Amino acid sequence: MQLTDYIRTIPDFPKEGISYKDITPLLINPKACEFALSKLIEGLDGKQIDKVVGIESRGFLFGMLLAKALGVGFIPIRKPGKLPSKTFSQAYDLEYGSDTIEIHKDAIHQGEQILLHDDLLATGGTAAAACQLLNKLGGEIVQVNFIIELDFLGGRKLLPNNKVNSLIRY
Ligand SMILES: O=P(O)(O)OC[C@H]1O[C@H](OP(=O)(O)OP(=O)(O)O)[C@H](O)[C@@H]1O
């Protein structure tokens, strides 16, 4: 199976000049989703994971599937003002703007082995901000994985201390 067959490129969305990678053709196909999930798990090389953290909103989709498949809990990192209990916040820049993400202060315990997941790595601002939050909580980031990585934006450079795995690289 070729995962790239299930990714659609939309020019000039959400802003002129952005070539948007749309994963909805993947989401609509259960066999392709199963394949992508198995590849993400394969990329973990059997490493022990205590919790999966997914970044709002597209990181929730495979994040929860990964947690279920690994038999561990899922933790959402959310946009500001969405999490109801006490949070840590981190501001960051992304390919088409800037934003803040938050995590519950009690979501992770010191030394827990964390898999961080998002659908796409672009400039790396979002994932780097998420790593800062996880480090603050004392989580050990085992791997950061993505369905898609936009190599030409160099996002990996913002994750110099992390193992990064992406299924598709453009
Ligand atoms: O590497 P970066 O340049 O930081 O960009 C990557 C982020 O951008 C997208 O999220 P977006 O903020 O568009 O939100 P969404 O998941 O709710 O669509 C994507 O899902 C990543 O989280």
Ligand SMILES: Nc1ncnc2[nH]cnc12
């Ligand atoms: N080019 C892109 N396509 C889809 N999601 C993105 N998030 C940041 N850049 C993106």
